[in-house]
Amino acid sequence: QWLCQSIDTMVAGVHFPATALPGDIAWRALAAAASDLAAMGARPLNFLLALSLPESNEAWLGQFAQGLAQAAEHFAIGLIGGDTTRGPLTVTIHVNGSVAPQHALRRDAAQIGDRVLVSGTLGDAGAALSLLDKPFATCSPAERYLLQRYYRPEPRLALGQALAGKANAALDISDGLLADAGHIASASGVALAFELDNLPLSPALLSLAGPRAQQYALTAGDDYELLLTMSETQWQQFKHVPEAALLTPVGWVRAGQGVSISKGGQALELPTQRGFQHFD
């Protein structure tokens, strides 16, 4: 087995509101790190936590620990160490996972002619951003669904492991579909072509965002869904395994470079804002 490692930082006021529930902060931080294992097709082994806190607050820490324990149990990954320091609220998680040699999923191995697929639904967490300040008690069921998608993402660990050795390229969408598709396209030296009407959208997103739902799906990050490419032959077999129920075909890998979108056969102009920019 190969050892896969990934480290991920979430900063209060940047990646989550400082006033978010401590249990949600913990879940989301561990989910984001575990999602990197899913994207590699790796099985979770264990993790380390480096936590910076402005002050020692037992109530806050208790809730944080509870959310972390819930997530760790749900993702089947155990805490083995860490570091606690005084500082601005920041959660860094390092995950260890294992994958069969040569089976690790990469972003540089998409092949011309591959299907492009995504897991789950897209844009939900991005649409939740405008709801983060809204009192939860006043939220509609659809709004609560989007907030759940933002705060309690489900890293696609079982799907990732099923894809190991079968998908050609994969990553987890954290910067937005177009931006992350661009990463696969440039690393693999190919083009990714999407059909707009095929993007999987949740009923909650459609009901709340209306005509802007597709825009969220294309450019918003934070869903931690998988984007992958797979040969057509492989897909015709893979689509019968249980984990494939999460997948939607959304396009094709073509010769060329970059990312394109069409709607009913007509090429569309790409949105200017391609995804999350780490620095303005």
Next chain:
Amino acid sequence: QWLCQSIDTMVAGVHFPATALPGDIAWRALAAAASDLAAMGARPLNFLLALSLPESNEAWLGQFAQGLAQAAEHFAIGLIGGDTTRGPLTVTIHVNGSVAPQHALRRDAAQIGDRVLVSGTLGDAGAALSLLDKPFATCSPAERYLLQRYYRPEPRLALGQALAGKANAALDISDGLLADAGHIASASGVALAFELDNLPLSPALLSLAGPRAQQYALTAGDDYELLLTMSETQWQQFKHVPEAALLTPVGWVRAGQGVSISKGGQALELPTQRGFQHFD
């Protein structure tokens, strides 16, 4: 081989001045993390960096990268991945190392009758804290030596590897000698007795701190020296290996609990401030 992992966070304004030289910040962060490998007796393999920065500043990043590369080459450890985020200046480093099975140094295995030894000299970095705001150009050679000890610590990697399987207990002094000795004492269920006049002090510390030099040696952290215990039989052999030149015998492991200090056979009262407190 066993895989050893450790994660360490340094926060601007807490663990270093925000205005410190970027190369020094990088060196010190990697040294602190690598020191955890030294304390386990592990050989460095590689590391991951999670860096939070308030803004993208190419000049700052270039100097940071240069200091990190210097330290990585000096410690023979390579960068294999990481994460960069926007946020308050924070440097988190995760190190991987390897050690022969059963040979990893621990803090819970000190034996009654062991020698207590420390590497290098103690208190230098602690005494440097009062110099951090002083313009470097106006610093004396002794002051510059202490600042070098603070900003460019030397994790005792070769010594740690030589000690693996030979020392009974070890850790790296990051919270201060008394505080860290207390960790070994409580984890091992023994007492550690120090002879004050045996503490190794640098000429620079003695010349600048005068009568307060021993206080720095007892309570100041940040030196990243090793504190260890070893059977007398083992020490009589080990003291002839080259790495042993760094070690000074400073006391004994006794039956009982806690930490004590004597001077010429007279028990001394312990200072109230026992070391670095992470939260007030």
